[in-house]
Amino acid sequence: MSVLSCSGLGFKVRDAQLLHGIDLQVQAGETLGIVGPNGSGKSTLLKLLAGLRAPASGEVHLGGKRLRSLSRRVIAQQLAVVEQQADTDDAIGVFDAVALGRTPWLSALSPWSREDEAIVHQALHDVDATHLRQRAWRSLSGGERQRVHIARALAQRPQILLLDEPTNHLDIQHQLTILKGVQALPVTTLIALHDLNQALTCDRLAVLDHGRLVALGKPLEVLTPQRLQDTFGVQGHYLTDPFDGAQILRLRSS
Structure with a gap:
């Protein structure tokens, strides 16, 4: 069942066509x-x-309805986004930054509750950032900020999670932890990735080239x-990891 879809989607800036159909x-x-x-x-x-x-x-279309017909509040209750360059200069603490993820669910009739607080604590736990909850946002490193951004998205409790290169700025341990954690969540996930070996763990891959969708299907x-030669300009072949039998890409310049 399709929960998010697009048809004939195009985008341009001035005369530059960035996406084609x-x-x-x-x-x-x-x-x-x-x-x-x-x-x-x-x-x-992703945007x-x-x-x-x-x-x-x-x-x-989101949930079968035209996205442009839905309010931002309704969209935010179903879909959360972690942008590549999201940032803030506000003097805010980490817990409060993650708590912003609960905003779409709050109203005069549904004020902040213990359940909201528990959701924020769980989101921090899920990205291994519980120890940061009392820190000031400005004191965080780039990798720590990225994990807090992901926690805020998780705090929305979305049905669909969109992530734009979420492992940027993260050390290898947290790259692996975040990707494994995100893929274990009971949500639909769209994730833009640079690392093709990380991409192999996805259920399906959409390959873009000069704004066109040139391939869609299982990673292998x-x-x-x-395709690696035509789209990425590299030569590649697969190796089998003797530890678990997984396929690994070995890439080299053309």
């Missing part, structure tokens, strides 16, 4: 990776799917040697 259906519960070279349109596609930008052409089916 993207058709995509995201299935409930899957982890869909979005890969492609720099400038291929990964971040732009259009999240409603952060308006398409020049085409339509996005779409990241073929020919």
